[in-house]
Amino acid sequence: MSAGIDVAVRGTVRGSSAGLRARAGGVLRSAALWVVAAVVVLLAAIVMVLMQGREAVRPLHYDSTQPDGGRAFTEVLRTQGREVTTTESLAEAREAAAGGGTLLVYAAGDVLDPEIPGELMAAADEAGTDVVLIAPDLTVSDWTDALETDYLGEVSPDTRRAPECEVPEAQTAGAVSSRAAGADYYSTSPEPEDVEFCYPGTGTGAIDEASVPHGLYAVEDRGASTLTVLGAEEWLSNETLADEGHMSLVAGAVAGDGELTYYYPDSGDQPRADDEQLPIPLMGLFPDWAVGAVLWLLPVALVAMLVYGRRLGPLAVEPLPVVVPAAETVLGRSALLQRAQDRETALRDLRAAALVRLGRRLALGPETPATEVCARAAAAAGLDPAWTEAVLLTQPAGDDATFVRLSADITSIEREVDLL
Template sequence: MSAGLDVALRGARTTAAVPLSARLRSAGVWIAAAVVILITVIVTMLMTSDRGEDDPLHYDSTSRGGGKAMVETLREHGVEVTTTEDGEEAKQAAVRSDTTLLIPANSEVLSPGDIAGLESTLAENGNGLVLIDPGSTVESFTDRITVNDNLRPLGSPDAVSQPNCPVPSAQAAGAVSTGEVEYAEAEKGTSGLSACYPLTGPGVEEVDGTEVAPGSARGQLIVDEGGDVPLTVIGNPEWAMNQTIDEEGNASLVLSELSGSSHLVVYYPQQSGAEDTPPSTLDYVPSWFIAGAVWLLPCVLILLLVLGRRFGPLALERLPAVVPAVETVHGRAALSARSHDRLGALHTLRTAALLRIAKRLALGPETRAPDILSQIAYKTGRDPAQIESVFVSAAPRTDAELTDLVHLLTRIESEIP
């Protein structure tokens, strides 16, 4: 088997090593994909993140149960809205005339002193108060309204409730979504109190079995103008939530009740002592950053695993390694060709040719190169200058010139008898 054929067969059986640039390009694809996915996750979390997602009807919450849509709609309709979680700020903002104070949730965390301070400020300036579904806490604000417990559930009530009262905002809004809690007058015949949207239908019934009369002082909306502070109780929180404010007449009813004055103060009480707790380091880190870092950790491990496997398993080889001479020759030739070392390759061919010719002419090992060149010129009859150029001085600048010199070198060697 010839050396060339041997090299061809071995080249077909072996796999060329993957260049470093190719490995880097492949790794770059994985890195770029991980970055794109991470950015997508972060943008998605930013677009869907909610301020106070556990705080229903919070004025900054864009979640389904938040109240941001209500607040922003009121601002668009010319109402000056002030939002706060601080009781003192709410009290100071409520000093202005033509102001309504709205407590959308968490009214149960207010102490009797807090409630008395707010109501005193409102009463001194002739301003009103709106509560959204305060539950039994309503009795801490007034002794004229209570939760109506004189109903017996028989199943699912009507999906919508009719006003059944002369209140202008309720008449304009019409039917609204039905809630779960009904409020009523604390004492029968309380003057200055209007109740709208009573729970009626096949799903509820009064304990005594009497029918609900239009204008009766019980319902999901209570407007009390007879107390020290004008008070409105919105009994169904879904009327003001982002998800359901656009259903039925919910938006019309809530916005009408809250836009009766030019200035609205939205006070969202927080648990006592919550503001006194010093923030930790994690409080300053966005939630999306922590989620992204946790998500990126397995991606980095997978990437390292993929890059590590690209180098292949470890190869065991017995030492010393014996390399055939033909492999060395062809290996050096390949290195010369890859590095475009034409002069080095030509020098190797010239030296081998001179050694073969000297042996053919029976010249001793002490014979110098000029003597060998003169013998070649004499035996072939060629010009000594041409022989000197081919075997010594010619320097090829291109692969074509190198090929021509090698062919001429081979032809001259073949002319030696």
């Protein structure tokens, strides 16, 4: 309703109520903090997914471009014409072991089930598949009975190792770095016939280095196939692949005519003794970036609680019961009717109040019908009875202009009767 209606209803001038655009703006301002927080969290999650996905950060993973990743050596092998297949599937690794060619396995850690190395080696021996292991460490005994590992103890400060063997690929590669290696691979026999060791280290380990052949690089001749151990992860990592003769040694170790399959074991793909998967931890159901998103949400939630939960001052103490002046209820009701655009209810209130005042002015009882009040008022003031009844009873307020006119007519009728 307009300002003119406000004058008719309350007798005061008030600015028009906020429109749809103003109310929408208020809602947007109140939700601005949540919108900004949601956008920040979404952008952070997207960046973390793109830059730090699970498959892009693990050591020597074929998709990782991190300094300790393994994407560089796989791409170099491909550019040299080597056919390279990468997989995390145990089933595909078994097919590669039984299909000839070369099987390269990232054997660091305890991801592989203890029975898997024996199965893969049995299939490789039968099919003539060469197997190359990357840093198997203590698990090397699961792959072969001819090798074991032991820490060198206090290793020599010289991190550069010479081949010191007759293996062709080691002779071609020359010296390599060994700063990340604190252990060597030893022969289980004092005089091995089928195993050659390269890049030996010196230290104070429990095994007598002088009597047992050892080295960071070992090659076992298994008849139809060979088992090669690359003892240092730094020989294949993106950051140090170009150092010394690392890439040459890796290329020589996986050289062959058949397809090269790089198997990177996944803990979720390993069978157990009862042929069941281990229960997945609750956090394992969420991607890695979810942790970062939660860390973002915690301070955002704290700030939101501080902003929306703050007090602007001490609480006001008001005695009860609260007495509300009648004028305030009238003004409040009229404001609600104005905001709701309810002309008929407002007009009905105006007419009812006017009929009560006219009845008292004309000395009519409270049981007098409204039509008789209208007739007596018209007769007393000399007004048209039909017009008076229309104004006080029947004519609807179809729009703001009609409502304002009827309000003015009601006031005019009361004024004419009051003058008597």
